[in-house]
Amino acid sequence: MEIITKPETETLFSNGINRIPVSFIREILKVTADPEMISFAGGLPNPALFPVEEIKNATIEILQKEGGNILQYAETEGFYPLREYIASRYQKRFNLEISPEEILITNGSQQALDLIGKVFLNPGDRVLLEKPSYLGAIQSFSFYQPEFLTIPMENDGPDMEKLNESLSLNCPKFFYCIPNFQNPSGITYSDSKRKRISETVIKNNLLLVEDDPYGEINFSGENLPPLKSQVGNRGILLGTFSKIVAPGLRLGWVVAEKSIIRQLVRAKQASDLHSNNLSQRVIYQYLLQHDLEDHLNKLRFNYEAQCTWMLSAIKKYFPKQISYTEPKGGMFIWGKLPKGYSAMDLANETIKEKVVFVPGNTFFVDGDGENTFRLNFSNTDKATIEKGIKIMGAILDRFLEGD
Ligand SMILES: Cc1ncc(COP(=O)(O)O)c(C=O)c1O
Numbered sequence: 001m002e003i004i005t006k007p008e009t010e011t012l013f014s015n016g017i018n019r020i021p022v023s024f025i026r027e028i029l030k031v032t033a034d035p036e037m038i039s040f041a042g043g044l045p046n047p048a049l050f051p052v053e054e055i056k057n058a059t060i061e062i063l064q065k066e067g068g069n070i071l072q073y074a075e076t077e078g079f080y081p082l083r084e085y086i087a088s089r090y091q092k093r094f095n096l097e098i099s100p101e102e103i104l105i106t107n108g109s110q111q112a113l114d115l116i117g118k119v120f121l122n123p124g125d126r127v128l129l130e131k132p133s134y135l136g137a138i139q140s141f142s143f144y145q146p147e148f149l150t151i152p153m154e155n156d157g158p159d160m161e162k163l164n165e166s167l168s169l170n171c172p173k174f175f176y177c178i179p180n181f182q183n184p185s186g187i188t189y190s191d192s193k194r195k196r197i198s199e200t201v202i203k204n205n206l207l208l209v210e211d212d213p214y215g216e217i218n219f220s221g222e223n224l225p226p227l228k229s230q231v232g233n234r235g236i237l238l239g240t241f242s243k244i245v246a247p248g249l250r251l252g253w254v255v256a257e258k259s260i261i262r263q264l265v266r267a268k269q270a271s272d273l274h275s276n277n278l279s280q281r282v283i284y285q286y287l288l289q290h291d292l293e294d295h296l297n298k299l300r301f302n303y304e305a306q307c308t309w310m311l312s313a314i315k316k317y318f319p320k321q322i323s324y325t326e327p328k329g330g331m332f333i334w335g336k337l338p339k340g341y342s343a344m345d346l347a348n349e350t351i352k353e354k355v356v357f358v359p360g361n362t363f364f365v366d367g368d369g370e371n372t373f374r375l376n377f378s379n380t381d382k383a384t385i386e387k388g389i390k391i392m393g394a395i396l397d398r399f400l401e402g403d
Contacts, residue, residue, distance in 0.1 A: 015123075015145060016142075016143040016144065016145060017143065019142045020142045020143055021135075021139060021142060028041045028042075028356055031351060031356055032356060034354070036354050037356055038354060038355045038380065038384055038387060038388035038391070039357075039379070039380070040356065040357040040358075040376050040380065041356045041357050041358050041376065042376060042379065043183060043331055043332070043376055043378075044376065044378065044379040045242070045243055045246070045299075045378055045379065046299075046303070046306070046378050046379055047379075049298060049299055049302055050246045051245065051246070051286065051290070051295060054289070054290055055246065055249075055283075055286055058282050058283075058285035058286040058289065059282045059285075061285060062281045062282055062285045066281065070277055070278055070281045071277070071278065072277065073273065073274065074274050074280075075274060076104075076269050076273060077101075077103075077105065077265055077274075078105025078253070078275060078280060079105065079277070079280040079281060079284060080100060081284055082105060082283065082284045082287075083101075083103040083105065084100045085287055086103055086239065086255075087100050087102075087103060090255070094223060094226065096225075096226070096228070096229045098255055101258055101261070102255055102256060102258060102261060103255055104253060104254045104256075104261050104264050104265060104268065105251065105252075105275050105280060106251075106252045106254060106275060107250045107251075107252070107272060107276070108240055108242055108250045108252045109211060109213060109238040109239065109240040109242070109252035109253075109254075110136050110140065110252070111268075111275075112238045112252055112253070112254045113136065113137050113140035113141070113211070113238070114143070114271070115254070115264045115267045115268055115271065116140075116236065116254075117140050117141045117143060117144040117146075118144065118267040118270075118271075119260070119264055119266075119267050120173050120174060121141065121144035121146050121173060122144070123144070123145035125144075125146045125172075125173045126146060126147050126148075126149055126170050126171065126172040126173060127141055127146040127147070127148055127149070127172055127173055127174060127175075127176060128149050128150075128151060128166060128172045128175040128176065129148050129150050129151070129176055129365065130151055130158055130176075130177055130178065130182065131150035131151060131153060131365075131366075131368070132153070132184055132363035132364050132369055132372070133176065133363060134182075134184070134211065134363070135362055135363055137176055137211065138363075141176070146173070148365040149166055149170055149172060150365060150366060151163050151166060151175075153182070155187065156187070156188075156189060156190035156192075157179065157187065157188075157193035157194075157197070158177070158189075158193070158197070160193070160196055160197075160200070163175075163197070163200060164200060167200065167204050167206065172206070173207065174206070174207035174208065174209050174236075175207070175208050176209045176211065177197075177209070177210055177211070178210075178211045178212070178214075179194065179210060179212070179215075179224070179226075180212055180215035180218070180224050180329065180330070181214035181217065181218070181328075181329040181330025181331070181332070182214075182330075183213070183214070184332055184334055184358070185332070186325045186327035186330055186332045186334050187334075188327075188328070188329070194225070194230070195230070197227060198231050201227070201235070206234065207234060207235075207236065208227060208228075208231055208236065210226055210228055210235055210236065210237045210238065211238045212226060212238060212239055213239070213240045213242060213243050214243060214329060214331065216243075216244050217243055217244070217299060217300060217303055217329050217331065218300065218329040219303065219304035219307070219328050219329050220328065221297065221300060228255065233257040235256075236254060236256040236260060237254070237255040237256070238252065238253070238254055239252060239255070240253070241283060243331070244292070244296060244299065245292075245295070249276075249279045249282070249283055250276060250279060251276075251279055251280060251283055300329075303329075303331065303377070303378050305382070306377045306378060306381075306382070307327060307333070307377045309377075309382045309385050310333060310375065310389060311326055313385055313389035314335075316393075317389050317390045317392070317393025317394070318389070318392070318393050319393070319396050321337070322335055322336065323335065323336045324336070331376055331377065331378040332374050332375065332376055333374075334360070334372065334375075335372065335374075335375060336371055336373075337371040337373070337400070338371065338400065338403055339371055341371050341399070341400070341403075342359075342371065343361070343371060343372060343373040344361065344370070345399075346359070346373070346395070346396070347359050349395050349399060350392055353391050353395060354391075355391045355392055357374065359372075360372025360373050
Protein backbone atom coordinates (compact mmCIF):
# COMPACT_ATOMS: atom_id res chain seq x y z
CA MET A 1 0.00 0.00 0.00
CA GLU A 2 1.27 3.45 -0.92
CA ILE A 3 1.95 5.64 2.10
CA ILE A 4 0.93 9.23 1.55
CA THR A 5 3.06 11.59 3.65
CA LYS A 6 1.62 14.92 4.63
CA PRO A 7 3.63 17.82 3.16
CA GLU A 8 5.35 20.21 5.55
CA THR A 9 3.00 23.15 6.12
CA GLU A 10 5.75 25.48 4.85
CA THR A 11 5.46 23.99 1.39
CA LEU A 12 1.72 24.69 1.26
CA PHE A 13 1.92 28.47 1.55
CA SER A 14 1.30 30.46 -1.62
CA ASN A 15 3.97 32.40 -3.50
CA GLY A 16 1.94 35.55 -2.86
CA ILE A 17 1.87 35.27 0.92
CA ASN A 18 5.61 34.69 1.03
CA ARG A 19 6.14 37.91 -0.94
CA ILE A 20 4.45 40.16 1.66
CA PRO A 21 7.14 41.92 3.69
CA VAL A 22 6.52 41.61 7.44
CA SER A 23 5.55 44.98 8.85
CA PHE A 24 8.28 46.25 11.15
CA ILE A 25 5.75 48.79 12.37
CA ARG A 26 3.25 46.13 13.46
CA GLU A 27 6.13 44.31 15.19
CA ILE A 28 7.22 47.51 16.88
CA LEU A 29 3.67 48.17 18.06
CA LYS A 30 4.10 45.05 20.21
CA VAL A 31 7.05 46.73 21.96
CA THR A 32 4.88 49.78 22.55
CA ALA A 33 2.52 47.69 24.68
CA ASP A 34 5.05 48.46 27.45
CA PRO A 35 3.40 51.47 29.15
CA GLU A 36 6.80 53.06 29.81
CA MET A 37 7.76 53.02 26.15
CA ILE A 38 7.56 56.40 24.38
CA SER A 39 6.38 55.65 20.87
CA PHE A 40 6.92 57.85 17.84
CA ALA A 41 6.48 54.70 15.76
CA GLY A 42 2.86 53.94 14.80
CA GLY A 43 0.81 56.16 12.51
CA LEU A 44 -1.85 56.48 15.18
CA PRO A 45 -4.24 59.41 15.45
CA ASN A 46 -4.60 61.02 18.88
CA PRO A 47 -7.29 59.02 20.75
CA ALA A 48 -8.00 62.02 23.01
CA LEU A 49 -9.49 63.66 19.90
CA PHE A 50 -11.82 60.81 18.92
CA PRO A 51 -15.47 61.98 19.10
CA VAL A 52 -16.34 59.29 21.68
CA GLU A 53 -19.53 60.83 23.13
CA GLU A 54 -20.83 61.73 19.69
CA ILE A 55 -20.18 58.21 18.34
CA LYS A 56 -21.80 56.70 21.44
CA ASN A 57 -24.92 58.83 20.98
CA ALA A 58 -25.05 58.14 17.24
CA THR A 59 -24.84 54.39 17.92
CA ILE A 60 -27.67 54.45 20.46
CA GLU A 61 -29.88 56.60 18.26
CA ILE A 62 -29.39 54.56 15.11
CA LEU A 63 -29.96 51.26 16.92
CA GLN A 64 -33.11 52.63 18.56
CA LYS A 65 -34.37 53.96 15.26
CA GLU A 66 -33.49 51.06 12.97
CA GLY A 67 -33.35 48.06 15.31
CA GLY A 68 -32.19 44.81 13.74
CA ASN A 69 -32.16 46.21 10.18
CA ILE A 70 -28.72 47.62 10.57
CA LEU A 71 -27.37 44.37 11.96
CA GLN A 72 -28.41 42.62 8.75
CA TYR A 73 -26.22 41.86 5.69
CA ALA A 74 -26.00 44.89 3.42
CA GLU A 75 -24.98 46.03 -0.07
CA THR A 76 -21.39 45.45 -1.20
CA GLU A 77 -21.13 49.00 -2.60
CA GLY A 78 -21.87 50.52 0.80
CA PHE A 79 -24.67 52.55 2.41
CA TYR A 80 -25.99 54.80 -0.35
CA PRO A 81 -26.56 57.97 1.74
CA LEU A 82 -22.98 57.70 3.04
CA ARG A 83 -21.73 57.54 -0.55
CA GLU A 84 -23.92 60.58 -1.34
CA TYR A 85 -22.38 62.41 1.61
CA ILE A 86 -18.82 61.62 0.40
CA ALA A 87 -19.70 62.72 -3.16
CA SER A 88 -21.21 65.99 -1.90
CA ARG A 89 -18.05 66.80 0.10
CA TYR A 90 -15.91 66.46 -3.06
CA GLN A 91 -18.37 68.77 -4.77
CA LYS A 92 -18.22 71.28 -1.92
CA ARG A 93 -14.45 71.20 -1.43
CA PHE A 94 -13.24 70.97 -5.02
CA ASN A 95 -16.22 71.42 -7.27
CA LEU A 96 -15.51 67.82 -8.30
CA GLU A 97 -18.57 66.10 -9.78
CA ILE A 98 -18.71 62.50 -8.58
CA SER A 99 -21.82 60.35 -8.46
CA PRO A 100 -22.43 58.00 -5.51
CA GLU A 101 -22.26 55.16 -8.06
CA GLU A 102 -18.59 56.03 -8.55
CA ILE A 103 -17.89 55.40 -4.86
CA LEU A 104 -17.29 52.08 -3.12
CA ILE A 105 -17.13 51.93 0.68
CA THR A 106 -14.22 49.79 1.88
CA ASN A 107 -12.88 48.41 5.13
CA GLY A 108 -10.44 51.32 5.48
CA SER A 109 -8.38 52.45 2.53
CA GLN A 110 -6.08 49.53 3.30
CA GLN A 111 -8.71 47.22 1.82
CA ALA A 112 -8.97 49.46 -1.23
CA LEU A 113 -5.25 48.89 -1.84
CA ASP A 114 -5.70 45.14 -1.67
CA LEU A 115 -8.75 45.22 -3.98
CA ILE A 116 -6.82 47.34 -6.49
CA GLY A 117 -4.05 44.74 -6.45
CA LYS A 118 -6.62 41.98 -6.95
CA VAL A 119 -8.34 43.76 -9.84
CA PHE A 120 -5.30 45.02 -11.76
CA LEU A 121 -2.19 42.99 -11.03
CA ASN A 122 -0.85 39.82 -12.61
CA PRO A 123 2.51 38.42 -11.46
CA GLY A 124 5.33 40.37 -13.09
CA ASP A 125 3.25 43.50 -13.84
CA ARG A 126 5.04 46.73 -13.13
CA VAL A 127 3.89 49.19 -10.48
CA LEU A 128 5.36 52.64 -10.04
CA LEU A 129 5.87 53.77 -6.45
CA GLU A 130 7.18 56.93 -4.86
CA LYS A 131 10.52 56.32 -3.15
CA PRO A 132 9.89 55.98 -0.19
CA SER A 133 6.29 54.74 -0.16
CA TYR A 134 3.60 53.61 2.29
CA LEU A 135 4.48 50.20 3.73
CA GLY A 136 0.85 49.01 3.83
CA ALA A 137 0.55 49.58 0.07
CA ILE A 138 3.82 47.73 -0.56
CA GLN A 139 2.42 44.86 1.51
CA SER A 140 -0.96 44.82 -0.26
CA PHE A 141 0.45 44.94 -3.78
CA SER A 142 3.27 42.46 -3.01
CA PHE A 143 0.78 39.60 -2.61
CA TYR A 144 0.00 39.93 -6.35
CA GLN A 145 3.72 39.64 -7.19
CA PRO A 146 4.35 42.77 -9.25
CA GLU A 147 7.73 44.25 -10.06
CA PHE A 148 8.10 47.59 -8.26
CA LEU A 149 9.74 50.55 -9.96
CA THR A 150 10.46 53.58 -7.82
CA ILE A 151 10.53 57.32 -8.46
CA PRO A 152 12.71 59.37 -6.09
CA MET A 153 10.92 62.11 -4.18
CA GLU A 154 12.03 65.74 -4.19
CA ASN A 155 10.81 68.34 -1.68
CA ASP A 156 7.78 69.16 -3.84
CA GLY A 157 6.91 65.70 -5.18
CA PRO A 158 8.31 63.05 -7.53
CA ASP A 159 11.38 63.67 -9.69
CA MET A 160 9.66 64.34 -13.04
CA GLU A 161 12.67 63.45 -15.13
CA LYS A 162 12.86 60.02 -13.49
CA LEU A 163 9.10 59.56 -13.83
CA ASN A 164 9.18 60.33 -17.56
CA GLU A 165 12.27 58.18 -18.05
CA SER A 166 10.62 55.26 -16.27
CA LEU A 167 7.46 55.66 -18.34
CA SER A 168 9.44 55.67 -21.58
CA LEU A 169 11.20 52.42 -20.64
CA ASN A 170 8.40 50.55 -18.91
CA CYS A 171 4.71 50.04 -19.20
CA PRO A 172 3.47 50.13 -15.61
CA LYS A 173 -0.07 49.10 -14.69
CA PHE A 174 -0.39 52.15 -12.45
CA PHE A 175 1.43 54.81 -10.45
CA TYR A 176 0.60 54.70 -6.73
CA CYS A 177 1.10 58.05 -5.01
CA ILE A 178 0.28 59.96 -1.84
CA PRO A 179 0.33 63.64 -2.88
CA ASN A 180 -0.57 65.18 0.51
CA PHE A 181 1.65 64.93 3.62
CA GLN A 182 2.99 61.63 2.40
CA ASN A 183 3.44 58.70 4.73
CA PRO A 184 6.34 58.38 5.52
CA SER A 185 8.10 61.54 4.25
CA GLY A 186 5.53 64.26 5.04
CA ILE A 187 6.10 65.67 1.51
CA THR A 188 3.23 67.45 -0.31
CA TYR A 189 3.18 67.91 -4.09
CA SER A 190 3.45 71.52 -5.32
CA ASP A 191 0.79 72.92 -7.69
CA SER A 192 3.21 72.82 -10.59
CA LYS A 193 4.12 69.16 -9.93
CA ARG A 194 0.41 68.29 -9.72
CA LYS A 195 -0.11 69.88 -13.11
CA ARG A 196 2.91 68.21 -14.69
CA ILE A 197 2.02 64.79 -13.29
CA SER A 198 -1.56 65.11 -14.54
CA GLU A 199 -0.29 66.02 -18.01
CA THR A 200 2.08 63.04 -17.94
CA VAL A 201 -0.70 60.70 -16.82
CA ILE A 202 -2.97 61.81 -19.65
CA LYS A 203 -0.21 61.81 -22.29
CA ASN A 204 0.91 58.28 -21.34
CA ASN A 205 -2.57 56.92 -20.75
CA LEU A 206 -1.35 55.93 -17.30
CA LEU A 207 -3.61 54.83 -14.45
CA LEU A 208 -3.08 56.87 -11.28
CA VAL A 209 -3.89 55.46 -7.83
CA GLU A 210 -4.03 58.48 -5.55
CA ASP A 211 -4.17 57.74 -1.82
CA ASP A 212 -5.27 60.70 0.29
CA PRO A 213 -5.70 59.96 3.99
CA TYR A 214 -3.98 63.17 5.17
CA GLY A 215 -5.18 65.93 2.80
CA GLU A 216 -7.70 67.20 5.33
CA ILE A 217 -5.12 67.34 8.10
CA ASN A 218 -3.65 70.43 6.50
CA PHE A 219 -2.79 72.77 9.38
CA SER A 220 -3.76 75.82 7.30
CA GLY A 221 -7.16 74.30 6.47
CA GLU A 222 -6.52 74.93 2.76
CA ASN A 223 -8.04 72.33 0.42
CA LEU A 224 -5.47 70.48 -1.69
CA PRO A 225 -7.21 69.48 -4.94
CA PRO A 226 -6.86 65.82 -5.87
CA LEU A 227 -5.03 64.92 -9.07
CA LYS A 228 -8.22 63.05 -9.95
CA SER A 229 -9.85 66.41 -10.69
CA GLN A 230 -7.30 66.87 -13.50
CA VAL A 231 -6.95 63.31 -14.81
CA GLY A 232 -10.64 62.30 -14.81
CA ASN A 233 -11.17 58.60 -15.53
CA ARG A 234 -7.43 57.89 -15.46
CA GLY A 235 -7.56 58.43 -11.69
CA ILE A 236 -8.57 56.20 -8.79
CA LEU A 237 -8.84 58.21 -5.59
CA LEU A 238 -8.79 56.67 -2.10
CA GLY A 239 -10.18 58.33 1.02
CA THR A 240 -10.71 57.28 4.61
CA PHE A 241 -12.45 58.24 7.84
CA SER A 242 -9.49 56.80 9.79
CA LYS A 243 -7.53 60.01 10.29
CA ILE A 244 -10.46 62.43 10.28
CA VAL A 245 -12.86 60.55 12.60
CA ALA A 246 -11.54 57.23 13.98
CA PRO A 247 -9.60 54.29 12.48
CA GLY A 248 -11.36 51.64 14.58
CA LEU A 249 -14.53 52.16 12.55
CA ARG A 250 -12.54 50.77 9.57
CA LEU A 251 -14.25 52.86 6.93
CA GLY A 252 -12.67 54.16 3.78
CA TRP A 253 -13.72 54.57 0.16
CA VAL A 254 -12.61 54.39 -3.46
CA VAL A 255 -13.63 56.89 -6.14
CA ALA A 256 -13.30 55.56 -9.68
CA GLU A 257 -15.21 55.35 -12.93
CA LYS A 258 -18.11 52.89 -12.89
CA SER A 259 -16.42 50.10 -14.88
CA ILE A 260 -13.57 50.03 -12.33
CA ILE A 261 -16.01 50.19 -9.40
CA ARG A 262 -17.85 47.17 -10.86
CA GLN A 263 -14.64 45.11 -10.80
CA LEU A 264 -13.74 46.32 -7.32
CA VAL A 265 -17.21 45.32 -6.13
CA ARG A 266 -16.66 41.87 -7.58
CA ALA A 267 -13.31 41.62 -5.77
CA LYS A 268 -14.86 42.89 -2.54
CA GLN A 269 -17.67 40.34 -2.69
CA ALA A 270 -15.02 37.64 -2.81
CA SER A 271 -13.19 39.24 0.13
CA ASP A 272 -15.82 40.23 2.69
CA LEU A 273 -19.27 40.70 1.07
CA HIS A 274 -19.52 44.25 2.44
CA SER A 275 -18.01 46.65 4.97
CA ASN A 276 -19.34 46.71 8.52
CA ASN A 277 -22.94 47.91 8.23
CA LEU A 278 -23.22 49.15 11.82
CA SER A 279 -20.06 51.26 11.42
CA GLN A 280 -21.39 52.79 8.22
CA ARG A 281 -24.74 53.66 9.77
CA VAL A 282 -23.15 55.06 12.94
CA ILE A 283 -20.73 57.29 11.07
CA TYR A 284 -23.48 58.51 8.78
CA GLN A 285 -25.65 59.37 11.80
CA TYR A 286 -22.67 61.17 13.36
CA LEU A 287 -22.00 63.13 10.16
CA LEU A 288 -25.67 64.11 9.87
CA GLN A 289 -25.67 65.56 13.35
CA HIS A 290 -22.26 67.26 13.45
CA ASP A 291 -20.31 69.59 11.25
CA LEU A 292 -17.23 67.59 10.27
CA GLU A 293 -15.45 70.88 9.55
CA ASP A 294 -15.60 71.82 13.28
CA HIS A 295 -14.04 68.50 14.21
CA LEU A 296 -11.36 68.87 11.53
CA ASN A 297 -10.44 72.33 12.81
CA LYS A 298 -9.93 70.84 16.26
CA LEU A 299 -7.68 68.11 14.81
CA ARG A 300 -5.67 70.61 12.76
CA PHE A 301 -5.16 72.89 15.73
CA ASN A 302 -3.97 70.08 18.00
CA TYR A 303 -1.79 68.29 15.42
CA GLU A 304 -0.13 71.55 14.43
CA ALA A 305 0.70 72.19 18.11
CA GLN A 306 2.09 68.65 18.49
CA CYS A 307 4.15 68.99 15.30
CA THR A 308 5.51 72.41 16.31
CA TRP A 309 6.40 71.03 19.72
CA MET A 310 8.28 68.09 18.21
CA LEU A 311 10.13 70.33 15.75
CA SER A 312 11.25 72.71 18.49
CA ALA A 313 12.38 69.77 20.67
CA ILE A 314 14.33 68.41 17.67
CA LYS A 315 15.97 71.82 17.18
CA LYS A 316 16.88 71.90 20.83
CA TYR A 317 18.13 68.33 21.36
CA PHE A 318 19.20 66.72 18.06
CA PRO A 319 22.77 67.16 16.81
CA LYS A 320 23.04 69.44 13.79
CA GLN A 321 24.03 66.58 11.44
CA ILE A 322 20.41 65.35 11.50
CA SER A 323 18.24 66.78 8.74
CA TYR A 324 14.46 66.62 8.88
CA THR A 325 11.27 67.81 7.17
CA GLU A 326 9.03 70.51 8.62
CA PRO A 327 5.56 69.34 7.51
CA LYS A 328 2.54 71.62 7.33
CA GLY A 329 0.08 68.80 7.91
CA GLY A 330 -0.33 65.05 8.35
CA MET A 331 1.27 63.09 11.16
CA PHE A 332 4.95 62.53 10.37
CA ILE A 333 8.39 64.10 10.43
CA TRP A 334 11.01 62.41 8.26
CA GLY A 335 14.61 62.49 9.42
CA LYS A 336 18.00 61.63 7.96
CA LEU A 337 21.20 60.57 9.68
CA PRO A 338 24.48 61.32 7.91
CA LYS A 339 25.24 58.81 5.13
CA GLY A 340 26.67 55.51 6.36
CA TYR A 341 24.71 55.48 9.64
CA SER A 342 21.94 52.97 10.23
CA ALA A 343 18.61 54.10 11.68
CA MET A 344 17.95 50.45 12.62
CA ASP A 345 21.08 50.47 14.80
CA LEU A 346 19.86 53.73 16.29
CA ALA A 347 16.42 52.19 17.01
CA ASN A 348 18.11 49.27 18.80
CA GLU A 349 19.82 51.82 21.07
CA THR A 350 16.74 54.00 21.70
CA ILE A 351 14.53 50.99 22.48
CA LYS A 352 16.90 50.16 25.35
CA GLU A 353 16.05 53.60 26.76
CA LYS A 354 12.34 53.17 26.02
CA VAL A 355 11.92 55.35 22.96
CA VAL A 356 10.80 53.83 19.69
CA PHE A 357 10.45 55.14 16.12
CA VAL A 358 10.42 53.57 12.65
CA PRO A 359 13.69 53.12 10.75
CA GLY A 360 13.00 54.39 7.23
CA ASN A 361 14.34 51.49 5.15
CA THR A 362 11.01 49.73 5.86
CA PHE A 363 9.47 52.13 3.32
CA PHE A 364 11.89 51.33 0.49
CA VAL A 365 11.49 48.33 -1.80
CA ASP A 366 15.10 48.40 -3.00
CA GLY A 367 17.00 48.23 0.28
CA ASP A 368 17.76 51.99 0.33
CA GLY A 369 16.96 54.47 3.07
CA GLU A 370 19.14 52.90 5.74
CA ASN A 371 19.95 56.30 7.24
CA THR A 372 16.35 57.56 7.27
CA PHE A 373 13.69 57.44 9.99
CA ARG A 374 10.06 58.42 10.60
CA LEU A 375 8.72 60.14 13.69
CA ASN A 376 4.99 60.29 14.42
CA PHE A 377 3.84 63.33 16.39
CA SER A 378 0.06 62.86 16.52
CA ASN A 379 -0.18 60.23 19.24
CA THR A 380 2.02 61.74 21.97
CA ASP A 381 1.41 64.66 24.31
CA LYS A 382 3.75 67.63 24.57
CA ALA A 383 5.58 66.54 27.74
CA THR A 384 6.18 63.05 26.33
CA ILE A 385 7.36 64.47 23.00
CA GLU A 386 9.90 66.65 24.85
CA LYS A 387 11.06 63.73 27.00
CA GLY A 388 11.36 61.25 24.10
CA ILE A 389 13.17 63.66 21.76
CA LYS A 390 15.56 64.63 24.57
CA ILE A 391 16.43 60.94 25.14
CA MET A 392 16.87 60.40 21.38
CA GLY A 393 19.06 63.53 21.19
CA ALA A 394 21.41 62.25 23.90
CA ILE A 395 21.66 58.85 22.20
CA LEU A 396 22.28 60.55 18.84
CA ASP A 397 25.12 62.60 20.35
CA ARG A 398 26.85 59.36 21.37
CA PHE A 399 25.86 57.57 18.18
CA LEU A 400 27.40 60.23 15.90
CA GLU A 401 30.42 60.95 18.13
CA GLY A 402 33.43 61.85 16.04
CA ASP A 403 31.38 62.55 12.90
C1 LIG B 1 -0.90 56.39 3.00
C2 LIG B 1 -1.85 55.50 3.72
N1 LIG B 1 -2.76 54.81 3.02
C3 LIG B 1 -3.64 54.01 3.62
C4 LIG B 1 -3.64 53.85 4.98
C5 LIG B 1 -4.64 52.89 5.60
O1 LIG B 1 -5.58 53.56 6.33
P1 LIG B 1 -7.00 52.96 6.71
O2 LIG B 1 -7.07 51.56 6.21
O3 LIG B 1 -7.08 53.05 8.17
O4 LIG B 1 -7.98 53.83 5.99
C6 LIG B 1 -2.72 54.55 5.77
C7 LIG B 1 -2.69 54.36 7.23
O5 LIG B 1 -1.82 54.78 7.93
C8 LIG B 1 -1.79 55.40 5.11
O6 LIG B 1 -0.88 56.10 5.78
